[in-house]
Amino acid sequence: MPTAADTIGALAERDYEYGFVTDVEQDTAPPGLSEEIIAFISAKKNEPQWLLDWRLQAYRGWLKMVEPTWANVRYEPIDYQSICYYAAPKSDDDRPKSLDEIDPEILATYEKLGIPLREQEMLAGVAVDAVFDSVSVATTFREKLAELGVIFCSFSEAVQDHPELVRKYLGTVVPRRDNFFAALNSAVFSDGSFVYIPKGVRCPMELSTYFRINAMNTGQFERTLIIAEEGSYVSYLEGCTAPMRDENQLHAAVVELIAHEDAQIKYSTVQNWYPGDKEGVGGIYNFVTKRGLCEGRRSKISWTQVETGSAVTWKYPSCILRGDDSVGEFYSVAVSNNRQQADTGTKMIHVGKRTSSTIISKGISAGEGQNTYRGSVRILRSAEDARNFSQCDSMLIGDRCGAHTFPYIDVANPSAQMEHEASTSKIGEDQIFYCNQRGIDTEDAVSMIVNGFCKEVFRELPMEFAVEAQKLLEVSLEGSVG
Amino acid sequence: MLRVSDLHAKVEEQKILKGVDLEVNAGEVHAVMGPNGSGKSTLAQVLAGREDYDVTAGSLELDGDDLQEMAPEERAHAGLFLAFQYPVEIPGVGNSYFLKAALNAIRKARGEDELDAMDFLQLLRKRAELVDVDEALLRRPVNEGFSGGEKKRNEILQMAVLEPRLAVLDETDSGLDIDALKTVAAGVNALRSEDRAFVVITHYQRLLNYIVPDHVHVLLDGRIVRSGGSELALELEEKGYTGLTNGSSGD
Numbered sequence: 001m002p003t004a005a006d007t008i009g010a011l012a013e014r015d016y017e018y019g020f021v022t023d024v025e026q027d028t029a030p031p032g033l034s035e036e037i038i039a040f041i042s043a044k045k046n047e048p049q050w051l052l053d054w055r056l057q058a059y060r061g062w063l064k065m066v067e068p069t070w071a072n073v074r075y076e077p078i079d080y081q082s083i084c085y086y087a088a089p090k091s092d093d094d095r096p097k098s099l100d101e102i103d104p105e106i107l108a109t110y111e112k113l114g115i116p117l118r119e120q121e122m123l124a125g126v127a128v129d130a131v132f133d134s135v136s137v138a139t140t141f142r143e144k145l146a147e148l149g150v151i152f153c154s155f156s157e158a159v160q161d162h163p164e165l166v167r168k169y170l171g172t173v174v175p176r177r178d179n180f181f182a183a184l185n186s187a188v189f190s191d192g193s194f195v196y197i198p199k200g201v202r203c204p205m206e207l208s209t210y211f212r213i214n215a216m217n218t219g220q221f222e223r224t225l226i227i228a229e230e231g232s233y234v235s236y237l238e239g240c241t242a243p244m245r246d247e248n249q250l251h252a253a254v255v256e257l258i259a260h261e262d263a264q265i266k267y268s269t270v271q272n273w274y275p276g277d278k279e280g281v282g283g284i285y286n287f288v289t290k291r292g293l294c295e296g297r298r299s300k301i302s303w304t305q306v307e308t309g310s311a312v313t314w315k316y317p318s319c320i321l322r323g324d325d326s327v328g329e330f331y332s333v334a335v336s337n338n339r340q341q342a343d344t345g346t347k348m349i350h351v352g353k354r355t356s357s358t359i360i361s362k363g364i365s366a367g368e369g370q371n372t373y374r375g376s377v378r379i380l381r382s383a384e385d386a387r388n389f390s391q392c393d394s395m396l397i398g399d400r401c402g403a404h405t406f407p408y409i410d411v412a413n414p415s416a417q418m419e420h421e422a423s424t425s426k427i428g429e430d431q432i433f434y435c436n437q438r439g440i441d442t443e444d445a446v447s448m449i450v451n452g453f454c455k456e457v458f459r460e461l462p463m464e465f466a467v468e469a470q471k472l473l474e475v476s477l478e479g480s481v482g
Numbered sequence: 483m484l485r486v487s488d489l490h491a492k493v494e495e496q497k498i499l500k501g502v503d504l505e506v507n508a509g510e511v512h513a514v515m516g517p518n519g520s521g522k523s524t525l526a527q528v529l530a531g532r533e534d535y536d537v538t539a540g541s542l543e544l545d546g547d548d549l550q551e552m553a554p555e556e557r558a559h560a561g562l563f564l565a566f567q568y569p570v571e572i573p574g575v576g577n578s579y580f581l582k583a584a585l586n587a588i589r590k591a592r593g594e595d596e597l598d599a600m601d602f603l604q605l606l607r608k609r610a611e612l613v614d615v616d617e618a619l620l621r622r623p624v625n626e627g628f629s630g631g632e633k634k635r636n637e638i639l640q641m642a643v644l645e646p647r648l649a650v651l652d653e654t655d656s657g658l659d660i661d662a663l664k665t666v667a668a669g670v671n672a673l674r675s676e677d678r679a680f681v682v683i684t685h686y687q688r689l690l691n692y693i694v695p696d697h698v699h700v701l702l703d704g705r706i707v708r709s710g711g712s713e714l715a716l717e718l719e720e721k722g723y724t725g726l727t728n729g730s731s732g733d
């Protein structure tokens with residue numbers, strides 16, 4: 001295995017700001033997928049029998065499924081038997097009690113990513129459940145949250161400490177055989193976050209998790225479960241960036257949200273995984289299943305995502321609006337530059353009466369990037385007086401990229417009100433020239449114009465995230481014009 | 483300050499400027515008039531450095547520096563400002579945010595300190611008052627949904643904030659009502675100074691009642707066919723371009 005230095009040296013590191021590799025000894029499962037491996041993962045995590053059975057059921061289902069091919073993305077076939085399905089930092093047995101006990105190298109990694117944990121702990125009021133590879137190594141602010149009865153911990157911890165909640169909700173929104181990648185995740189999921197907000201509690205801080213893929217050849221399979229009890233509120237932030245590497249890495253996460261009566265969940269993502277080099281070599285494959293269930297009346301789930309990374313993105317955060325008067329929202333910015341391919345969008349399924357949904361999608365394509373919006377709005381028979389507003393805008397930078405829009409609308413109740421707007425614009429040379437004439441150079445002009453284009457989405461993000469998102473956009477579009 | 487000699491330029495293989503000579507000194511106001519399609523905007527765009535306009539011969543100098551060697555933003559940093567005939571909309575980008583970015587980019591390029599939000603706001607308020615631009619316009623996205631007149635006024639506001647050495651106004655008076663015309667002219671006059679110069683492109687003598695030029699040039703088919711003092715504009719008004727050229731062979 002090459003050392004970190006070799007790896008870095010072999011790659012054009014400067015092109016990817018966050019492209020570095022941390023050398024931490026791994027406790028890794030041999031490559032390949034089998035019932036034995038799943039039992040190994042489950043045993044490593046000291047899981048109860050019911051969860052092992054649940055995984056095995058998922059695995060057996062997955063074996064009979066075929067990889068979906070309907071998305072507008074092209075990639076080399078994935079060899080699922082060459083992937084390692086478990087990796088954990090060695091210090092796992094010896095859990096750190098505070099940040100001081102954390103491997104300095106890991107802390108340095110966060111530093112490079114611009115995530116000074118200590119500062120965040122003190123200043124930002126953000127509780128951080130940082131996932132390093134597959135196992136959480138730091139959780140902060142937990143006591144403060146515990147006072148309110150809020151549970152915010154890694155998924156593995158939740159399995160140990162709150163098995164009744166996990167068992168009650170796991171797989172209720174995304175069934176374990178929902179789709180190929182969700183089934184794979186269900187079989188081998190490594191870790192992730194667990195959030196429980198009790199009745200009537202407004203979570204006082206943004207909960208955030210920084211994901212990072214760091215182990216050679218190890219797919220990462222997060223599992224996140226967020227439950228908001230009656231009348232509660234939570235805002236959850238997910239952000240990630242990955243080191244540069246030479247092989248394609250598979251990422252197949254599952255996120256399940258459940259909002260009970262009058263509860264609100266706001267889920268924001270800034271995703272900056274390594275997109276591959278200019279030829280598209282080495283980027284992350286991101287196949288994610290995210291779904292929220294508005295279970296109770298007047299509940300609300302809002303997805304906001306800024307997707308700048310990955311070589312291939314396949315992702316459709318969705319809402320099932322079951323409760324009467326429940327609300328689903330989807331705000332998305334997806335960038336594909338160079339050889340990046342993104343097929344992303346949302347599904348809004350209206351079940352309850354007077355349910356409403358809003359979809360704002362901004363796709364940006366540059367270089368030879370291909371950006372596809374795929375959205376589906378379904379109004380079931382039961383959904384009296386449902387409403388949907390969809391707006392899908394695409395921006396093209398240069399003339400070798402592409403934007404594609406596939407809105408599917410399926411209305412089974414004639415009382416529904418549907419509005420759909422779509423536009424495609426080219427970033428105008430006249431706009432850039434206008435900025436230039438005012439003294440603003442082309443790079444800044446592009447980022448300004450693009451940020452303006454994305455404004456409706458950015459303003460949905462929590463403040464500090466919005467700033468980060470703008471920076472990411474700048475970095476990912478660098479050199480795309482002129 | 484500005485020296486244009488024997489300038490030839492083409493767009494998409496079409497020759498548009500066919501030997502333009504123009505010399506503008508600090509403190510002067512020059513008016514350029516001419517029929518539709520004669521090349522006035524082309525001249526303005528070439529000065530500002532628009533890429534799709536090819537200079538095929540001749541030279542352009544600002545304060546002795548060869549403009550052709552400079553990128554459009556470098557020309558702006560050097561103090562060249564163009565008020566566009568058709569100002570461009572930038573959706574989602576706040577008007578005042580844009581102006582602050584522009585001003586600070588220019589200041590930075592000149593090695594000056596960037597203005598912070600407070601100082602900038604103060605300056606902006608003052609300038610907005612000078613050219614009578616409504617505060618609401620400052621908060622809206624750049625030119626998006628602005629009326630024709632508001633766009634033109636916004637160009638003048640930008641000029642007032644950026645305080646260029648040489649301002650080229652391309653038909654800034656077109657589409658303005660009479661009151662707006664007066665405020666725009668007042669704004670320009672307030673900025674007139676010893677070390678600043680203006681090139682005002684217009685179709686109407688009316689503007690020149692308010693902004694009295696030192697020199698008037700007539701551009702016809704890519705050439706300056708006549709130059710004179712402010713009285714030339716009056717003559718034009720009377721005779722039209724055809725009358726003028728017919729009687730001007732000896733000029």
Ligand SMILES: Nc1ncnc2c1ncn2[C@@H]1O[C@H](COP(=O)(O)OP(=O)(O)OP(=O)(O)O)[C@@H](O)[C@H]1O
Pocket residue numbers: 493494496498516517518519520521522523524525567
């Ligand atoms: N991008 C272009 N492609 C082709 N022809 C062009 C282009 N830009 C300008 N032209 C032509 O060049 C000529 C001069 O145009 P220009 O805009 O400079 O005229 P003008 O004097 O500013 O006219 P107006 O008074 O109508 O504004 C016109 O015939 C115009 O059609």
Ligand SMILES: [Mg+2]
Pocket residue numbers: 522523524567652653
């Ligand atoms: Mg013109």
